[in-house]
Amino acid sequence: MKALVYLGPGKKALEDRQKPDIAAPTDAIVKITKTTICGTDLHILKGDVPTCQPGRILGHEGVGIIDKAGSAVAAFKPGDRVLISCISACGKCVYCRKLMYSHCTTGGWILGNSIDGTQAEYVRIPYADTSLYRVPDGADEEALVMLSDILPTGFECGVLNGKVQPGSTVAIVGAGPIGLAALLTAQFYSPAEIIMIDLDDNRLEVAKRFGATAAVNSADGKAVEKIMKATGERGVDTAIEAVGIPATFELCQRLVAPGGTIANIGVHGTKVDLHLENLWDRNITITTRLVDTVSTPMLLNVVGSKRIDPKLLITHHFKLDHILDAYETFGHAATTRALKVIIET
Ligand SMILES: NC(=O)c1ccc[n+]([C@@H]2O[C@H](COP(=O)([O-])OP(=O)(O)OC[C@H]3O[C@@H](n4cnc5c(N)ncnc54)[C@H](O)[C@@H]3O)[C@@H](O)[C@H]2O)c1
Numbered sequence: 475m476k477a478l479v480y481l482g483p484g485k486k487a488l489e490d491r492q493k494p495d496i497a498a499p500t501d502a503i504v505k506i507t508k509t510t511i512c513g514t515d516l517h518i519l520k521g522d523v524p525t526c527q528p529g530r531i532l533g534h535e536g537v538g539i540i541d542k543a544g545s546a547v548a549a550f551k552p553g554d555r556v557l558i559s560c561i562s563a564c565g566k567c568v569y570c571r572k573l574m575y576s577h578c579t580t581g582g583w584i585l586g587n588s589i590d591g592t593q594a595e596y597v598r599i600p601y602a603d604t605s606l607y608r609v610p611d612g613a614d615e616e617a618l619v620m621l622s623d624i625l626p627t628g629f630e631c632g633v634l635n636g637k638v639q640p641g642s643t644v645a646i647v648g649a650g651p652i653g654l655a656a657l658l659t660a661q662f663y664s665p666a667e668i669i670m671i672d673l674d675d676n677r678l679e680v681a682k683r684f685g686a687t688a689a690v691n692s693a694d695g696k697a698v699e700k701i702m703k704a705t706g707e708r709g710v711d712t713a714i715e716a717v718g719i720p721a722t723f724e725l726c727q728r729l730v731a732p733g734g735t736i737a738n739i740g741v742h743g744t745k746v747d748l749h750l751e752n753l754w755d756r757n758i759t760i761t762t763r764l765v766d767t768v769s770t771p772m773l774l775n776v777v778g779s780k781r782i783d784p785k786l787l788i789t790h791h792f793k794l795d796h797i798l799d800a801y802e803t804f805g806h807a808a809t810t811r812a813l814k815v816i817i818e819t
């Protein structure tokens with residue numbers, strides 16, 4: 475089968491690989507129909523993710539059809555259409571029992587990281603019963619690809635942890651797919667203001683179409699000033715960090731109102747300063763989270779009812795044969811205006 479293989483920092487190739495087979499009775503083999511590329515795949519290619527070793531097939535998102543089910547798989551049979559969660563969960567360990575699937579002692583984020591992933595014709599999914607979801611009849615499969623990772627991530631790490639409330643004020647730093655997913659799902663709670671901050675005017679335009687009440691380009695260094703003015707010098711109740719660099723986490727610390735919450739989503743590769751000298755008396759909360767994908771069943775219902783349309787995030791389509799072009803397009807979002815790319819097998 476064809477598969478996109480990580481070959482070490484800066485190196486990847488579309489290779490011929492052996493089709494995976496069942497390794498444990500709880501496994502399923504899924505024939506991929508649609509997959510995508512995540513910002514995290516680009517982090518891996520930069521060499522930022524040491525758990526992902528050369529030779530690994532990348533990808534942790536997608537939908538497909540069950541090709542083979544292990545003898546202990548009860549919920550799925552060959553031919554069933556499934557959504558793949560980016561998080562594999564045994565359902566039984568101490569963390570799974572706390573619904574912290576991301577920290578499953580034998581699962582978590584392993585797909586396209588420590589085991590082969592979804593950017594291939596077939597993938598082996600461990601703990602199939604608790605790591606796959608049935609695709610509802612009539613569902614739009616491309617929209618569902620956005621539910622493998624980015625929608626639960628924006629919602630759980632940003633909106634739920636950030637305690638977005640009716641009438642509250644929210645700032646989202648970073649208008650990439652994850653920040654935009656937080657923007658779409660924050661609207662479940664009817665906040666009064668959602669201010670989107672980025673350096674890219676095109677992405678800010680998209681954010682306004684997706685429901686942002688204001689968009690601030692922070693390139694001029696005046697974002698704090700502008701947002702303080704817009705909030706009566708209070709700051710925002712929720713500041714969501716969706717970039718993953720020190721400058722943006724520090725920006726959140728300057729934007730948060732007394733009593734507010736900073737909800738970090740970004741993957742940070744370097745240390746960041748915490749300004750307790752400014753924050754110690756401000757009654758704030760800081761949260762971090764690796765997406766657990768516990769909200770996936772709820773999000774499937776919301777997407778099914780057309781309350782939100784995650785397809786808005788899809789900008790490009792490629793065949794698996796042209797996945798290297800898909801990486802080029804996705805990797806140069808500022809010029810290609812790419813958000814999410816769909817790769818069809
Ligand atoms: N916590 C989790 O479970 C989890 C899951 C998935 C992804 N992530 C992380 O979330 C982050 C966002 O993911 P994405 O796919 O949307 O990434 P992305 O790179 O597509 O988007 C980041 C956005 O931030 C903007 N940006 C960069 N520097 C900025 C600055 N100084 N000020 C304002 N904006 C700036 C960019 O223009 C871009 O639009 C990444 O760090 C990713 O690894 C976390």
Ligand SMILES: [Zn+2]
Nearest residue numbers: 512513514623
């Ligand atoms: Zn991802």
Ligand SMILES: [Zn+2]
Nearest residue numbers: 564567570578
């Ligand atoms: Zn577990």
